[in-house]
Amino acid sequence: MKFVAFERAKQGTGASRRLRITGRAPGIVYGAGAEPKMIELDHNALWHALKKEAFHSSILDMELDGQTTKVLLRDTQYHPFKQQVLHVDFQRVDDKTRVHLKVPLHYEGLEQSPAVKDEGCTVTPLIHELDVMCMPSQLPEFLSVDLSQLTSKTAPGVQSVKLPHGVKAIVRGANKNPALISIKLPEVVIDAAAAAAPAPAPAKKGKK
Template sequence: MSQPTYTFNAQVRNDMGKGASRRLRREGKVPAVLYGAGKDAVALTLEHDKINNAADHEGFYSHILTLTVDGKKIEAIVKDMQRHPFKPKIIHLDFQRVDAKQELNTSVPLHFLNEEDAQKAGGVVVHHLNEVEIAVLPKNLPEFIEVDVAGLGVGDNIHLSDLKLPEGVSLVELTKGEDHDQVVVTVSAKKTEAEDGEAAAEEADKE
């Protein structure tokens, strides 16, 4: 299945400061900055609604995007996004340029498979991580990493070092030492009705 593509038109922004940014937002634009690959940072503006719609899709955060700036196509990834605290609006975006020859560090989501097997066996699947930071060349950037929990029993878990990584992908956390081999997912025992009742009683006593 072909992967979706994300292409956005962007304009170079010369007006800086909070006042200018507020004016842009009133005009339906979102301010952004593009940096990386050994080049100077460039302030940009993009159409808010197109970015906001794309941001509803998981792939927007893990795909290489194409920004068309002054007629030139630039490949980049989303490094940071600031949202309005209660309105469905994006306040600011950070993009990092992509160099085909240089590894990039970025986060990709985890997709958990066969959770129903553990549930049928009387367990509860507990996610400790929902995304991981990877180092990878742009050509090998995966949309997500799969975590298969089939065959796990109650008390079993999967660590970072247990993940089956796509070709050319490494986990940044594991480069920091063995003590960074975090637990990704655990299968815990289901609570009995008696245990649930005791927990509720304890909460009532605290109140």
């Protein structure tokens, strides 16, 4: 994805406020051994770009002063109640440095799985994105998780995610294979009237 940025001359809270009034959003780009540079972007274009998943998880082409630079979106600050971006941070990337980024997980084939189709289970994703580390050229836009063979007795973990060559998953904490989903079996409905009814008394034997 490509976007256009402009160099920002004035800094400070007042300057940023005036910038937002004119329909621009302030930001900064840093990294790759170069000096940080203050930038500004068209707010409406930025707002629509932020709604796209790829803008958050892909390497972006930023055009600034007639030159194109590879960057990653690192942080976005939003107004607490207005539909307004207050500030954005971008990090420059180069071909020789590994990048660390959260990549979305796309769950596929769930409706056709035995767990849902045959067993009537309720399946809820627990992890929606995965921390990965790789070279910029190897960064995937998203990772697919095939659930078409899922049953109530299987609980896939992070280690079951198929990673492209050169991509490494980063898992923090003691559990190195946390569950990707939760599976809930359908509830068994018991007829309350039948459950409350007393059992029939055994028949008495007649006298001889």
